[in-house]
Amino acid sequence: MAWDxxxxxxxxxxxxxxxxxxxxxxxxxxxxxxxxxGEAALARLxxxxxxxxxDSIFVQVNPARRGSTLAKTDAKAVAARPCFLCPQNMPxxxxxxxxxxxxxxxxxxxxxxxxxxxxxxxxxxQAIAGRIGTFLRLAAAIGPGMAAxxxxxxxxxxAPDHLHFQAAWIDEIPILRQLPATNVRAVTGFxxxxxxxxxxxxxxAAEVQRVAERAIAALQRLGDExxxxxxxxxxxxxxxxxxxxxxxxxxxxPACYSxxxxxxxxxxxxxxxxCGVLVATxxxxxxxIDAELARQIYDEVSIDPAAFERLLADL
Numbered sequence: 554m555a556w557d558x559x560x561x562x563x564x565x566x567x568x569x570x571x572x573x574x575x576x577x578x579x580x581x582x583x584x585x586x587x588x589x590x591g592e593a594a595l596a597r598l599x600x601x602x603x604x605x606x607x608d609s610i611f612v613q614v615n616p617a618r619r620g621s622t623l624a625k626t627d628a629k630a631v632a633a634r635p636c637f638l639c640p641q642n643m644p645x646x647x648x649x650x651x652x653x654x655x656x657x658x659x660x661x662x663x664x665x666x667x668x669x670x671x672x673x674x675x676x677x678x679q680a681i682a683g684r685i686g687t688f689l690r691l692a693a694a695i696g697p698g699m700a701a702x703x704x705x706x707x708x709x710x711x712a713p714d715h716l717h718f719q720a721a722w723i724d725e726i727p728i729l730r731q732l733p734a735t736n737v738r739a740v741t742g743f744x745x746x747x748x749x750x751x752x753x754x755x756x757x758a759a760e761v762q763r764v765a766e767r768a769i770a771a772l773q774r775l776g777d778e779x780x781x782x783x784x785x786x787x788x789x790x791x792x793x794x795x796x797x798x799x800x801x802x803x804x805x806x807p808a809c810y811s812x813x814x815x816x817x818x819x820x821x822x823x824x825x826x827x828c829g830v831l832v833a834t835x836x837x838x839x840x841x842i843d844a845e846l847a848r849q850i851y852d853e854v855s856i857d858p859a860a861f862e863r864l865l866a867d868l
Contacts, residue, residue, distance in 0.1 A: 554640045556656065556674050563650040570694040573650040574657055574669065574720075581659045585646035591617060591661040599836075603844040608731050608745045610829035610847060614839035617662040622821045622834050624711040626805075631714050638672040638715040652694060653687060657720070664825050664832060665721040667699060673716035679706040680716065680781055681769065685762045688718060688788050689795055693758070695720050697791035700729070702824045708783040708802045708854075709823025719824065723789065727829030728798070739764045742865045747851030748827060749861040751799040751868075761795045771867040772801050775860060785824040800827040801856035801864065808853065818842070822854050 562580055563573060581588045600613045625631075635642040649656040652671065660668040671691060681688070681703060692701040700723050706713035723729055731745060732752065741752045751768055755761040765786075772782040783802035788795065809818040818838050826832060831847055833839040856864065 554643055554645065556640050559640050559643065559647065559649050559656060559658075560651050562648050566651060569696075570650070570652055570657070571696045571699070574667070574695070577648060577650050577657070578659055578667070581646070581648060584648075585644065585659075585661070587644065587646070588659055588661045591663055595663050595666070599839065601839075603831075603842070603847055605746050605844045605848050608727075610727050610746055610831055611725070612831045612833060612839060612842050612847070613664070614833050614836050615662075615664065616834055618664065618832050619819075619834045621662065621711045621823075622819055622832065626706075626711065626713050631712075636676060636712065636715050638670070638712050638717055639676055652691060655687070655691075655718070660719075663721075664830055665725050667720070667722040669720040671701075671718040671720055675716075676714070677716050679704075679710045679713045681705070681784075681786065682781065684716070685765050686758070688786065689758045689762060689790070689797075691718060691720070692788035692795065693790040697789070698722055698724075700726060701788040702828075703786040703788075704823045705781055705784050705802070707780065708805050709785055709821070709826075721825070725830065726787075726825070728787075729789065729828070731829075732796070732798075740768055740865075740868045742861065746829070747848040747853075747855065748800060749855045749858065751801065751864075753795075753797040753799070755795055756793055758795060761797060765797050765799065768799055768864075768868060771864055772799075772856075774867065775864050785827050787824060787828060798828075800824070801861065802854055803856050803860070804854050806854070807850045809850070818846075818850075820850055822850065827851075 598613045600611050602611045649658040655671050658670045660670050699720050702719040704710040753764045785800040787798040806821050819834050
């Protein structure tokens with residue numbers, strides 16, 4: 554297939570993006586069995602809520618996410634497989650709608666309701682540099698009921714070779730209900746459930762973009778890295794106000810991911826996990842995860858406290 558075929562059902566950008574996404578999902582339920590099965594499976598998932606120091610997350614057991622959770626994302630493994638975000642490798646039934654130079658595609662293995670992949674229509678590497686503006690415009694276009702999401706190429710992106718965002722309905726994203734009400738500085742730092750998070754608020758998209766880019770640059774200086782610093786991002790737009798969350802990271806996966814025997818837990822935190830939707834692919838792992846273990850996992854993959862303080866001082 555080619556992008557023209559993928560986007561053949563799109564009525565065009567004269568209609569609001571959210572309306573086109575909802576129509577896309579309705580069409581895909583009727584024409585793509587794997588997608589309709591994935592949505593049905595999502596509704597049946599077992600979940601539990603964990604609470605620590607007044608904040609809550611939830612854990613779901615989602616076997617359909619094995620492919621993403623267990624994905625090998627090193628350069629050799631990526632080069633050896635076809636890119637699943639290029640149209641010639643997509644299922645014949647898959648369709649999408651356009652947003653700028655991207656395509657909004659329904660995720661057949663959802664974590665949340667309305668889970669979309671928003672893929673670049675050109676095969677270029679995953680990178681946020683030069684794309685914060687696009688990310689904010691996507692958040693504004695999908696409206697206050699959804700959030701735009703980004704996984705860095707070294708901390709959650711299962712396709713680090715192909716630029717993509719994600720989107721999902723916000724009603725089951727726990728961290729959005731636990732944020733400070735107002736942002737008294739250009740960038741506010743806070744801690745929750747072992748995570749250390751930066752929050753950027755503002756009405757002006759250009760200013761929010763500038764502050765977010767400054768935060769990412771400061772994180773890169775802190776690590777003295779040539780590559781994109783490890784971070785996950787969320788953007789939400791409501792009542793004329795943008796809110797961007799940045800989750801600085803120190804590692805992709807916790808030690809338990811590569812452990813052997815009873816110590817192993819196949820938990821691989823990406824943006825939705827960092828937002829409080831912890832995905833276990835195995836029922837035994839789901840049963841073992843309690844609030845303290847979840848907090849330890851978040852603490853291990855998040856930037857360490859001393860580095861976080863240095864980052865905030867630089868901002």
